[in-house]
Amino acid sequence: MIDAILNYQFLQNAFASGLIIGVIAPLLGVFVVVRRLSLIADALSHVTLAGIAGSLYLSQSFGALALLNPLYLGIVASVTGSLFIERLRRLYKHYEELAIPIIMSAGLGISAIFISVSEGFSSDLISYLFGSVSAVSRQDLWIVVSIAIIVILFLSLFFKEFFVLSFDEEYAKASGLPAKWIHILFMIVTALVIAGSMRIVGILLVSSLMTLPVAAAMRIAKSFKQAIIYSVVFGELAVLVGLVSAFYLNIAPGGTIVVTSIIILLLTLLTKKIRIKGVQIQ
Amino acid sequence: MAKQLINLHNVFYQYEQTVALRDINLIIEEGDFLAIIGPNGSGKSTLLKIILGLIKPTKGEVFLFEKPVSQFKEKELIGYVSQKSNSFNTGFPATVAEVVRSGLVKKVGLFHRYPKNVRNQVKQALKSVGMEMFAEKNIGDLSGGQQQRVFIARALISDPKILILDEPTVGVDSKNVRSFYNMLAHLNREHNITIVLVTHDVDAVSISISHVACLNQTIHFHGFKNEMDSMSDKQLEAWYGHSVRKVDHHSEVQS
Numbered sequence: 001m002i003d004a005i006l007n008y009q010f011l012q013n014a015f016a017s018g019l020i021i022g023v024i025a026p027l028l029g030v031f032v033v034v035r036r037l038s039l040i041a042d043a044l045s046h047v048t049l050a051g052i053a054g055s056l057y058l059s060q061s062f063g064a065l066a067l068l069n070p071l072y073l074g075i076v077a078s079v080t081g082s083l084f085i086e087r088l089r090r091l092y093k094h095y096e097e098l099a100i101p102i103i104m105s106a107g108l109g110i111s112a113i114f115i116s117v118s119e120g121f122s123s124d125l126i127s128y129l130f131g132s133v134s135a136v137s138r139q140d141l142w143i144v145v146s147i148a149i150i151v152i153l154f155l156s157l158f159f160k161e162f163f164v165l166s167f168d169e170e171y172a173k174a175s176g177l178p179a180k181w182i183h184i185l186f187m188i189v190t191a192l193v194i195a196g197s198m199r200i201v202g203i204l205l206v207s208s209l210m211t212l213p214v215a216a217a218m219r220i221a222k223s224f225k226q227a228i229i230y231s232v233v234f235g236e237l238a239v240l241v242g243l244v245s246a247f248y249l250n251i252a253p254g255g256t257i258v259v260t261s262i263i264i265l266l267l268t269l270l271t272k273k274i275r276i277k278g279v280q281i282q
Numbered sequence: 283m284a285k286q287l288i289n290l291h292n293v294f295y296q297y298e299q300t301v302a303l304r305d306i307n308l309i310i311e312e313g314d315f316l317a318i319i320g321p322n323g324s325g326k327s328t329l330l331k332i333i334l335g336l337i338k339p340t341k342g343e344v345f346l347f348e349k350p351v352s353q354f355k356e357k358e359l360i361g362y363v364s365q366k367s368n369s370f371n372t373g374f375p376a377t378v379a380e381v382v383r384s385g386l387v388k389k390v391g392l393f394h395r396y397p398k399n400v401r402n403q404v405k406q407a408l409k410s411v412g413m414e415m416f417a418e419k420n421i422g423d424l425s426g427g428q429q430q431r432v433f434i435a436r437a438l439i440s441d442p443k444i445l446i447l448d449e450p451t452v453g454v455d456s457k458n459v460r461s462f463y464n465m466l467a468h469l470n471r472e473h474n475i476t477i478v479l480v481t482h483d484v485d486a487v488s489i490s491i492s493h494v495a496c497l498n499q500t501i502h503f504h505g506f507k508n509e510m511d512s513m514s515d516k517q518l519e520a521w522y523g524h525s526v527r528k529v530d531h532h533s534e535v536q537s
Contacts, residue, residue: 034371160395166374167381171364172387174362175387222377222418222420223375227375
């Protein structure tokens with residue numbers, strides 16, 4: 001495996017992108033989960049699909065755009081979707097969750113139109129839907145690196161504000177924090193991570209890398225710091241095992257990464273159960 | 283004369299067509315231990331939000347530390363303890379120490395890290411509410427009363443001059459209500475922290491507070507607690523909207 005990675009650039013791209021995403025997706029995912037925004041990740045991934053499908057259609061229809069990386073339009077769509085979700089959540093104050101099905105169906109609807117009017121990009125699209133080991137280009141890798149730098153910078157600058165906002169929004173506002181702006185920045189960064197992760201995990205499964213490692217970590221973490229550390233470790237493990245098995249079995253990495261995450265989650269549930277039983281016996 | 287920490291002058295607030303507050307004139311001085319009491323829907327939470335600067339009054343002026351509220355930037359001088367049941371996610375994976383430390387967020391400021399001695403500050407804040415043994419416990423594992431003490435420690439860590447509490451005994455079992463108020467009285471007397479609490483529980487006034495404000499859209503009474511004790515049941519009823527029976531928590535706990 002190591003030889004293959006050293007010899008083939010496409011594998012270097014896939015593993016480097018995967019390992020970076022394995023850190024940033026669960027890292028941001030901890031905040032997404034504790035703020036009960038897990039479904040927003042799903043809505044944004046569907047909007048990203050609209051951007052990708054739109055870009056594939058444009059590059060097919062206009063020769064000048066043939067070399068346009070679909071990830072760019074995917075990022076634009078995802079960030080725009082995140083801002084729309086925020087706007088809708090404010091408009092429907094008492095039914096905030098309504099923003100998710102609205103944006104999700106808008107994303108899927110637009111995607112369906114682009115997919116219908118275009119011809120012959122189904123294989124490209126499948127790699128975007130479920131991820132791919134072979135389709136990650138060097139340009140994709142640089143996009144992922146740029147997104148990772150933004151996420152790390154953002155989290156190191158606003159970590160304590162995020163914590164307060166996630167734990168107790170009312171207290172955050174009463175403390176004079178610019179809660180609205182921090183939240184909008186958070187949504188934009190989430191949109192970037194989703195767009196960046198999608199090349200490896202795939203649009204349909206991208207939210208799982210933000211939520212499953214966190215769900216497992218929360219079962220065993222005793223503090224917020226531990227929850228973050230465990231989430232990142234589980235995320236990395238899922239990506240590594242998922243990519244290696246996808247390479248050898250020649251299947252989509254999105255599937256193997258998600259199944260690995262589910263196995264990790266089940267193991268943590270089992271560990272906790274055994275621990276509780278042990279305490280009861282004592 | 284004691285310093286005026288909060289001054290509301292002719293404050294009026296309207297939600298669409300509904301008048302929530304009218305003609306509110308209220309001065310809270312340094313060292314006061316004030317309970318703002320009133321029935322549900324009397325405008326207590328609205329009044330708190332106005333004091334905290336979360337909403338602007340439709341009419342009138344608000345001064346904090348003798349400055350207009352719009353010019354008051356030292357938010358760390360006001361410690362706020364929100365109503366536990368409304369704002370806190372009990373499944374949140376955080377220790378008591380992490381929660382208390384987060385009270386420094388405004389004082390430390392954007393783009394800065396917590397100071398190096400933050401552990402000691404957390405320890406001191408927890409000690410002042412009798413919770414130093416719980417620093418490494420998960421916040422969700424504590425009882426309602428213990429959680430409220432932790433939230434007070436979170437407010438105290440930034441050395442506030444005023445502590446504002448919204449319905450602080452909601453979720454606290456009746457056995458612990460008295461010790462909870464005793465702890466607030468201790469903070470008021472020994473640490474010279476001005477305390478403002480809002481409650482619908484008229485019984486709260488029978489505990490160690492110094493001042494009472496009776497609110498129901500407007501302030502029906504504001505003065506020393508013992509002056510309120512002399513209010514007749516009819517006067518109380520006129521303010522509260524229905525019959526009110528005063529219960530002494532002290533005798534209740536002892537019996």
